[in-house]
Amino acid sequence: MSNPSLLILPGDGIGPEVMAEVRKIIDWYGAKGGLTFDVTEDLVGGCAYDKHGVPLADATMAKAQEVDAVLLGAVGGPKYDNLDFSVKPERGLLRLRKEMDLFANLRPAQCFDALADFSSLKKDIVAGLDIMIVRELTSGIYFGEPRGIFEEGNERVGINTQRYTESEIDRVARAAFELAMKRGKKLCSMEKANVMESGILWREVVTKVGEDYPEVALSHMYADAGAMQLVRAPKQFDVIVTDNLFGDLLSDAAAMLTGSLGMLPSASLGAPMANGRPKALYEPVHGSAPDIAGQGKANPIACILSFAMALRYSFDQGAEADRVEAAVEKVLADGLRTADLLGEEGVQPVSTSQMGDAVVAALDASL
Numbered sequence: 001m002s003n004p005s006l007l008i009l010p011g012d013g014i015g016p017e018v019m020a021e022v023r024k025i026i027d028w029y030g031a032k033g034g035l036t037f038d039v040t041e042d043l044v045g046g047c048a049y050d051k052h053g054v055p056l057a058d059a060t061m062a063k064a065q066e067v068d069a070v071l072l073g074a075v076g077g078p079k080y081d082n083l084d085f086s087v088k089p090e091r092g093l094l095r096l097r098k099e100m101d102l103f104a105n106l107r108p109a110q111c112f113d114a115l116a117d118f119s120s121l122k123k124d125i126v127a128g129l130d131i132m133i134v135r136e137l138t139s140g141i142y143f144g145e146p147r148g149i150f151e152e153g154n155e156r157v158g159i160n161t162q163r164y165t166e167s168e169i170d171r172v173a174r175a176a177f178e179l180a181m182k183r184g185k186k187l188c189s190m191e192k193a194n195v196m197e198s199g200i201l202w203r204e205v206v207t208k209v210g211e212d213y214p215e216v217a218l219s220h221m222y223a224d225a226g227a228m229q230l231v232r233a234p235k236q237f238d239v240i241v242t243d244n245l246f247g248d249l250l251s252d253a254a255a256m257l258t259g260s261l262g263m264l265p266s267a268s269l270g271a272p273m274a275n276g277r278p279k280a281l282y283e284p285v286h287g288s289a290p291d292i293a294g295q296g297k298a299n300p301i302a303c304i305l306s307f308a309m310a311l312r313y314s315f316d317q318g319a320e321a322d323r324v325e326a327a328v329e330k331v332l333a334d335g336l337r338t339a340d341l342l343g344e345e346g347v348q349p350v351s352t353s354q355m356g357d358a359v360v361a362a363l364d365a366s367l
């Protein structure tokens, strides 16, 4: 049987820095962990634009469609801010998500015990936190038409369109209910049905899908109140399902409950392939962090935990995913902190690479 295949797209800014640490873990699995992956690497984002004039070459897109899973670092940066929107680095990532049809973006926010003191919230509010945000990823306002900047009378108008079909809502709702069934059997759906027709339809369809999952306690919240509840009492939630834009915002906010944006992984999943596993792309929730890029300051844990999600969802290696997560937990419990996790007096930060090395050492110790 052939090895599982991985396409690695490090991208821009801190993307290559955090991905280098994931490569150490992939190498560790090849050498000692009994799992060998066929890895190919390619360009996405600004670096792809620099080489090909587009943020995602067709050949890279085709590779992404063929492999068992894609791992992505981050895209974008100030160098590309004034590019025409059609070739901006972020469009490369949007194209991957759309053409791979990765409609369910799983963004788990877990507060490791060692970081409970470091969260933006008080310790008792976040200790033991383990919630899952399911963000719809291939539709909504990031993709709806019409979009653009148009002339209207004697001024310009910027337009984006929030658009959801029933089937788009149905499939992401089902993914969220399935997850809720495996977790705490509680699902909260967030939209703005009070002011948006797409929100009204969202609520109707999620409620209908809920009839197929009578064991799951379904609730609905307006997304603005949901944002407030997320920082007031996050442990009231188990699984949250929401649209593309609200999910983008709520998951960055949830990251700070865990201590840092550098802690939040994600899995973007589509329909099952012939082998029964979903089409999938794994990436940290954070961006290319131009303010710290090239300085060895980036926290690689979000990217490492994204690889753990790949082990779980694409490679049927739940025990190995647990092993990687336990290794991360150990290095944090040992007191290692990248600069984004510093708060305590007198603690010296470790570099991106030292954090990756420590996780590999913890994997060694786990054998």
Ligand SMILES: NC(=O)C1=CN([C@@H]2O[C@H](COP(=O)(O)OP(=O)(O)OC[C@H]3O[C@@H](n4cnc5c(N)ncnc54)[C@H](O)[C@@H]3O)[C@@H](O)[C@H]2O)C=CC1
Binding pocket: 014, 018, 073, 074, 075, 076, 077, 078, 090, 093, 261, 262, 263, 283, 284, 285, 286, 287, 288, 289, 290, 291, 292, 297, 298, 299, 300, 302, 340
């Ligand atoms: N999935 C992706 O590739 C994403 C790309 N972006 C792009 O990234 C660029 C920068 O966007 P920003 O709004 O600054 O968001 P960002 O997520 O890159 O950074 C926000 C803040 O969090 C910090 N941060 C992020 N990741 C970190 C890590 N691993 N370790 C330590 N600190 C970390 C940064 O230093 C910065 O202060 C933009 O071009 C944006 O479009 C933004 C979000 C997601």
Ligand SMILES: CC(C)CC(=O)C(=O)O
Binding pocket: 090, 093, 094, 248, 285
């Ligand atoms: C295309 C991305 C830059 C949008 C984003 O912030 C995200 O998906 O988290």
Ligand SMILES: [Mg+2]
Binding pocket: 248, 249, 252, 285
């Ligand atoms: Mg985002």
